[in-house]
Amino acid sequence: MAVFKAIVIEKADGGTKAALADFDEANLMDGDVTVRVEYSTLNYKDGLAITGKGPVVRRFPMIAGIDFAGTVESSSHAGWKRGDKVILNGWGCGETHLGAYAEKARVKGDWLVPLPKTMSAREAMAIGTAGYTAMLAVMALERHGLTTDKGPIAVTGAAGGVGSVAIAILAKRGFVVHAVTGRTQEGDYLKRLGAAEIVDRKELAGSAKPLAKERWAGAIDAVGSNTLANLLSMTRYGGAVAACGLAGGMDLPTSVAPFILRGLCLYGIDSVMCPIERRREAWKRLETDLDRQKLAMMTREIGLSDVFGVAPEILSGQVRGRVVVKVG
Ligand code: NDP
Numbered sequence: 001m002a003v004f005k006a007i008v009i010e011k012a013d014g015g016t017k018a019a020l021a022d023f024d025e026a027n028l029m030d031g032d033v034t035v036r037v038e039y040s041t042l043n044y045k046d047g048l049a050i051t052g053k054g055p056v057v058r059r060f061p062m063i064a065g066i067d068f069a070g071t072v073e074s075s076s077h078a079g080w081k082r083g084d085k086v087i088l089n090g091w092g093c094g095e096t097h098l099g100a101y102a103e104k105a106r107v108k109g110d111w112l113v114p115l116p117k118t119m120s121a122r123e124a125m126a127i128g129t130a131g132y133t134a135m136l137a138v139m140a141l142e143r144h145g146l147t148t149d150k151g152p153i154a155v156t157g158a159a160g161g162v163g164s165v166a167i168a169i170l171a172k173r174g175f176v177v178h179a180v181t182g183r184t185q186e187g188d189y190l191k192r193l194g195a196a197e198i199v200d201r202k203e204l205a206g207s208a209k210p211l212a213k214e215r216w217a218g219a220i221d222a223v224g225s226n227t228l229a230n231l232l233s234m235t236r237y238g239g240a241v242a243a244c245g246l247a248g249g250m251d252l253p254t255s256v257a258p259f260i261l262r263g264l265c266l267y268g269i270d271s272v273m274c275p276i277e278r279r280r281e282a283w284k285r286l287e288t289d290l291d292r293q294k295l296a297m298m299t300r301e302i303g304l305s306d307v308f309g310v311a312p313e314i315l316s317g318q319v320r321g322r323v324v325v326k327v328g
Contacts, residue, residue: 077109
């Protein structure tokens with residue numbers, strides 16, 4: 001397969017343009033492992049790249065797509081051989097390195113993690129970078145010492161990808177989860193994922209007080225801005241908040257009060273350059289700590305050519321749960 005299908009982003013008219021095109025394997029970038037991509041996903045960052053609404057792509061032409069699951073076709077890396085099932089998240093794929101929305105990808109073997117034994121490539125990408133980030137956030141709260149007896153955990157952007165997976169993982173671990181959402185009509189869906197309570201996101205949308213009534217032992221935030229500031233002011237003494245997203249804004253209008261008066265910790269979650277050992281741990285945990293039936297319930301599948309239509313939906317907060325992209 002010297003030529004294969006890929007979503008290619010080019011510079012155009014002062015902006016960028018994404019289209020499904022034929023791509024020549026000879027133009028793939030350097031790497032020691034070539035993978036036949038089976039599934040990718042649509043993440044928020046993919047939405048930004050495809051629509052050109054955010055400065056995600058830093059090399060042109062670029063193959064979009066920040067994550068994939070597939071099978072090794074050839075390898076000169078000591079850790080991988082033909083036929084191995086692998087997962088890739090981040091490392092600049094779809095940003096600075098040719099990415100995942102293509103039938104083939106060539107990457108560094110050091111970037112790959114093994115597909116967990118009981119997981120299909122489709123399930124891995126139903127989880128995708130959003131779900132793996134949710135796992136990293138749960139791991140951060142657990143490292144902080146949050147246990148189920150400490151009190152409820154809030155999850156913002158609850159009906160989105162990071163939020164949906166975070167709720168399902170936390171519920172399986174036995175935490176009481178409060179789902180913060182702007183889509184209260186998704187209350188039944190969020191409860192089926194394991195949320196005990198639904199909180200209207202309007203309650204966290206205004207300017208935050210330095211300290212407010214203590215509501216949660218911890219939180220996972222996909223939204224940023226006032227939402228994160230309010231979470232900080234509402235987290236109980238000694239608690240922790242894991243910040244992983246900016247769906248509501250990049251700013252953080254807060255004060256030092258929650259940190260110096262309540263001993264709070266704010267953990268930053270980065271999936272892109274996360275060290276390989278922590279990735280392996282996260283994917284191992286996802287094998288056991290995420291209910292597959294709940295994963296199936298939150299997932300819909302699309303093809304490569306559908307990505308253009310769904311990309312604007314994820315940016316406007318209309319996508320429920322996860323979108324898996326069938327590539328191969
Ligand atoms: P989704 O679009 O699936 O979910 C985001 C959710 O945030 C929406 O569903 C909505 O939830 C809520 N939301 C959207 N807009 C607003 C707004 N203006 N104000 C308040 N809430 C809003 O995206 P993902 O879950 O895939 O990603 C979430 C965030 O996490 C993104 O910012 C993404 O870039 C980031 N991310 C970061 C990673 C990292 O490495 N740190 C990795 C992966 C994602 P609801 O309708 O329930 O309110």
